Amino acid sequence: MIARHVTRTLGQIAVFAAFFLFWEILVDVLHVKPVILPPPSLIFAAMVKHWSYLLANTWPTLFAVTGGFAVAAALGFVIAVGIAYSRWVSEMTYPFLVAAQVLPKVALAPLFLIWFGFGLTPKVVIAALIAFFPIVINTARGLGSVEPELIQYMHSLGASWREIFFKISLPWALPYIFASFRIAITLAVVGAVVGEFISSDNGLGYVINYANTSLDTDVMFGGIFALSALGVVLFLVVVLVERMVLSWQVAVEGTPETM
Amino acid sequence: MNMRRLFIAALGLVLMSGPALALDKVTLRLDWVFGSEHAPIFLARDKGFFKDEGIDVEILAGEGSTVTVKLVGNGTADFGYAAADQALMAYAKGLPVVATAVILQKNPVAVIFPSASGIKTLTDLYGKTLGVPTLSVSEKQWRYVEKLNKLDEAKIHQVSLGTGIAQMIEAQKVDAAVAFFFNDGLKVVSDGTPMGWILLSDVGLPIYSTSLVTNEDMIKKNPDLVRRFTRAFLKGWTYALGHQQETLDTFLKDNPTVDPKYSALKFPEVLKLTQTPDTEKNGIGYSSQERWEAMQKALLDMAIIDKGVNVADVFSNQFLK
Amino acid sequence: MASVPHILIENLTLQYRTKHSMVAALEDVSIDIPPRSFVCIVGPSGCGKTTLLKVLSGVLKATRGRALLDGIPIEDTDLSGKIGYIFQRPLLLPWRTALGNVLLTTEIARKDMPLKERIAEARRWLKLTGLDGFEDRLPHELSGGMQQRVSLSRAFAFRPPILMMDEPFAALDEITREAMQEELLRLWSVTESTVIFVTHSISEAVLLSERIIVLTARPGRVDEIIDVPFPRPRGEELRGNPRFTELVQHIRHKLRGGAAAREAAS
Numbered sequence: 001m002i003a004r005h006v007t008r009t010l011g012q013i014a015v016f017a018a019f020f021l022f023w024e025i026l027v028d029v030l031h032v033k034p035v036i037l038p039p040p041s042l043i044f045a046a047m048v049k050h051w052s053y054l055l056a057n058t059w060p061t062l063f064a065v066t067g068g069f070a071v072a073a074a075l076g077f078v079i080a081v082g083i084a085y086s087r088w089v090s091e092m093t094y095p096f097l098v099a100a101q102v103l104p105k106v107a108l109a110p111l112f113l114i115w116f117g118f119g120l121t122p123k124v125v126i127a128a129l130i131a132f133f134p135i136v137i138n139t140a141r142g143l144g145s146v147e148p149e150l151i152q153y154m155h156s157l158g159a160s161w162r163e164i165f166f167k168i169s170l171p172w173a174l175p176y177i178f179a180s181f182r183i184a185i186t187l188a189v190v191g192a193v194v195g196e197f198i199s200s201d202n203g204l205g206y207v208i209n210y211a212n213t214s215l216d217t218d219v220m221f222g223g224i225f226a227l228s229a230l231g232v233v234l235f236l237v238v239v240l241v242e243r244m245v246l247s248w249q250v251a252v253e254g255t256p257e258t259m
Numbered sequence: 260m261n262m263r264r265l266f267i268a269a270l271g272l273v274l275m276s277g278p279a280l281a282l283d284k285v286t287l288r289l290d291w292v293f294g295s296e297h298a299p300i301f302l303a304r305d306k307g308f309f310k311d312e313g314i315d316v317e318i319l320a321g322e323g324s325t326v327t328v329k330l331v332g333n334g335t336a337d338f339g340y341a342a343a344d345q346a347l348m349a350y351a352k353g354l355p356v357v358a359t360a361v362i363l364q365k366n367p368v369a370v371i372f373p374s375a376s377g378i379k380t381l382t383d384l385y386g387k388t389l390g391v392p393t394l395s396v397s398e399k400q401w402r403y404v405e406k407l408n409k410l411d412e413a414k415i416h417q418v419s420l421g422t423g424i425a426q427m428i429e430a431q432k433v434d435a436a437v438a439f440f441f442n443d444g445l446k447v448v449s450d451g452t453p454m455g456w457i458l459l460s461d462v463g464l465p466i467y468s469t470s471l472v473t474n475e476d477m478i479k480k481n482p483d484l485v486r487r488f489t490r491a492f493l494k495g496w497t498y499a500l501g502h503q504q505e506t507l508d509t510f511l512k513d514n515p516t517v518d519p520k521y522s523a524l525k526f527p528e529v530l531k532l533t534q535t536p537d538t539e540k541n542g543i544g545y546s547s548q549e550r551w552e553a554m555q556k557a558l559l560d561m562a563i564i565d566k567g568v569n570v571a572d573v574f575s576n577q578f579l580k
Numbered sequence: 581m582a583s584v585p586h587i588l589i590e591n592l593t594l595q596y597r598t599k600h601s602m603v604a605a606l607e608d609v610s611i612d613i614p615p616r617s618f619v620c621i622v623g624p625s626g627c628g629k630t631t632l633l634k635v636l637s638g639v640l641k642a643t644r645g646r647a648l649l650d651g652i653p654i655e656d657t658d659l660s661g662k663i664g665y666i667f668q669r670p671l672l673l674p675w676r677t678a679l680g681n682v683l684l685t686t687e688i689a690r691k692d693m694p695l696k697e698r699i700a701e702a703r704r705w706l707k708l709t710g711l712d713g714f715e716d717r718l719p720h721e722l723s724g725g726m727q728q729r730v731s732l733s734r735a736f737a738f739r740p741p742i743l744m745m746d747e748p749f750a751a752l753d754e755i756t757r758e759a760m761q762e763e764l765l766r767l768w769s770v771t772e773s774t775v776i777f778v779t780h781s782i783s784e785a786v787l788l789s790e791r792i793i794v795l796t797a798r799p800g801r802v803d804e805i806i807d808v809p810f811p812r813p814r815g816e817e818l819r820g821n822p823r824f825t826e827l828v829q830h831i832r833h834k835l836r837g838g839a840a841a842r843e844a845a846s
Contacts (some may be wrong), residue, residue, distance in 0.1 A: 033332070033333065033353050033354060033356055034352075034353060035329070035330060035332070035349070035352040036332075036354075048391050109421070109422055109423060110422055110423025110426045110427070113423060113427060113432070114419070114423075114427065114430045114432055117432075118418045118419060127410055147671055149665075149667055150671050151673060152637075152639060153665050153671075154688065156637055156638070156660065156661075156662075156663050157638075157660060157664070157685060157688045157689040157738075158660030158661045158688065158689055159660055159688045163688060166344065167673075167684070167687075167688075168673065171673070171675050172673075197394070197421065198421045198422060199394075199419050199421040199422075200393065200394075200419055201391075201393040201419040202419075206393065206394065209394040210394060212325065212394070213323070213325050213394060213395050213396055214348070214353075214396065214399075214563060215325060215328075215329075215345075215348050215349060215352050217352075232673060234386075246675075248442050248674055248675045248720075249674070249675075249719050
């Protein structure tokens with residue numbers, strides 16, 4: 001079993017290595033100027049050279065992402081419950097939700113600054129706005145997917161709505177909820193970075209943007225790589241929590257690690 | 260039969276001279292979206308100055324000087340209209356961008372503020388909130404100015420701004436901001452609030468601004484084209500200086516969606532930046548080795564570049580005539 | 581356990597509205613279900629068997645006629661905690677063990693029982709259904725038949741006076757099915773509930789119940805009520821009894837004949 005894990009991980013690393021190798025060769029063969037697209041070797045060198053700078057700017061982005069995700073989860077959950085259990089709520093809010101989702105948040109950027117000030121808040125708001133939609137949709141779906149006969153059975157037993165919700169519906173919906181969490185955490189990263197692009201003096205989004213305007217393309221990609229790494233780590237955290245909470249589901253799926 | 264021969268000969272001549280009438284198709288990438296600061300360029304095209312030089316120019320809007328110098332340095336755009344300091348930065352990073360005419364002799368980045376604020380000098384910023392665009396080179400320029408003028412940074416409440424500088428000032432979320440005075444500053448004026456500004460160039464920043472740039476390879480391979488293009492380009496500016504209303508009207512006609520009030524406020528201010536004692540003596544677009552050296556030293560001091568280059572490689576006055 | 585009521589269905593009609601018209605699911609159905617009896621409802625698909633169960637459990641309301649529990653109309657009765665269900669699908673909670681699933685009904689309907697007692701009772705029923713040693717298994721670790729047995733245990737565990745089963749063994753293979761039928765009879769003999777059992781299978785109905793109600797195709801009307809005379813306890817050997825086979829054939833004929841007659845008449 002361990003051997004299988006190890007070979008899997010090695011395989012995943014190999015894919016990345018192949019990708020970077022291909023990139024390294026390509027820019028050399030095509031004579032691409034490093035300031036336009038640097039080879040991975042230069043990028044990694046820049047990352048090593050500026051590691052403390054990158055690390056220091058990872059924290060603000062991390063806070064913004066987790067904050068935005070938490071807000072999205074809480075907000076998304078509440079709205080989803082409304083949608084799942086009230087047809088009126090569902091019909092009234094759906095079009096609005098979709099409109100909010102499609103709206104380019106960047107366009108609202110100056111307004112966000114005026115309303116939410118500077119610093120962490122606008123980043124968290126934007127991250128939450130971008131991340132909450134899949135949570136709402138999936139949670140509502142999960143809650144609505146409970147076998148109606150089972151619900152009727154519970155009713156006939158005399159169960160209160162609270163009992164039905166917490167004993168049946170909510171655990172039933174958890175696989176759906178966690179599936180949406182996987183998506184939402186990546187969106188929260190995007191959102192936090194958008195927030196940093198709009199206005200910030202810290203965070204990896206800031207690093208990327210600043211390096212871009214300074215034509216420090218290697219540092220810019222270093223920031224991009226660091227951001228990707230952050231996203232992957234957070235995603236894995238969600239998967240890990242999911243595995244702990246839904247241990248029964250994991251067993252059902254047979255193979256331990258299905259991402 | 261004689262007539263027929265003559266006719267065929269004449270036809271032949273016309274057909275052969277066809278290729279000679281073909282124009283050089285080039286692209287010109289600007290530094291930003293179309294604004295009245297680009298009016299003389301549109302005028303040069305519309306009045307046929309480029310055609311007269313055998314050039315068919317396509318004018319493209321830009322997304323910042325940084326992108327434009329990348330495109331020109333990479334060969335994706337033939338010519339560009341971008342800030343001279345960006346050109347120098349690009350050259351230092353291996354992109355062979357050369358400025359053939361420096362149009363805006365002074366960097367238009369300034370500390371802008373409502374006139375009513377009573378701010379007259381930089382130290383008047385103490386105790387006030389200043390918006391600084393932390394995602395652009397302007398921020399480094401501001402830090403440099405702070406250093407040169409020995410400002411106590413801690414005494415100014417500085418916040419980071421990205422987009423929407425004009426809105427932030429109008430909403431009074433900041434008392435002042437570091438911005439392009441003729442963009443955000445005049446936008447606020449156009450919306451009804453009188454503004455004042457302190458140009459960073461006036462408090463010690465020796466930076467040339469938007470210039471006509473092209474690729475070193477282009478100069479090597481086709482110097483004649485570069486000369487003709489620069490000539491036509493400058494002709495547009497010279498004409499604009501003498502026919503401001505006509506130039507502005509042409510621009511507004513070409514770009515009907517642009518705010519005319521704001522454009523009218525901007526245009527004369529931009530033209531002012533093209534005139535210095537240097538250009539009066541040597542013609543519009545002239546730049547001096549001395550100033551370029553000073554600019555490079557500033558960039559090194561600002562840690563925007565870490566290695567100097569031979570500035571003579573980055574600019575040229577030889578195409579001005 | 582609450583007392584087992586006498587169920588009386590009088591001229592029950594249930595109509596519902598579709599896009600185009602009013603459709604009658606059940607029409608003028610009258611059935612007498614004495615307390616502690618085992619009654620089967622048999623009929624072709626769509627004859628309203630499940631609808632009848634829903635009316636009896638208070639989910640649907642009759643359009644005409646009524647259902648009475650010990651003389652009191654159903655709508656005036658508090659049915660909570662009085663009916664146990666077994667569906668065609670086990671409908672277990674996948675995150676609870678077999679024991680946890682069986683505990684669910686007493687958790688909700690027998691809150692007065694202390695936890696220790698409820699667990700003991702749950703274990704007892706699991707043992708009775710032959711799942712001794714599987715209490716801590718999750719549903720996905722159990723076969724279909726075993727899951728259905730958990731479902732049975734779950735329904736029996738809180739000792740409801742009425743048990744409603746809607747084709748509970750239909751999804752199982754024949755061998756498991758027969759085993760479950762016998763198991764059901766054993767479990768039922770330990771309790772004293774009334775069982776209302778819906779099925780397609782005539783032989784199943786004859787084996788299990790003492791009264792078979794045959795419904796016609798939609799709209800469901802009572803075609804015939806057959807009393808099954810075989811004494812209890814009944815077991816596997818009854819299947820071999822010629823009188824058993826005779827009765828099954830007879831009922832089958834009636835159903836077929838009835839269908840043919842209807843076809844001829846239409």
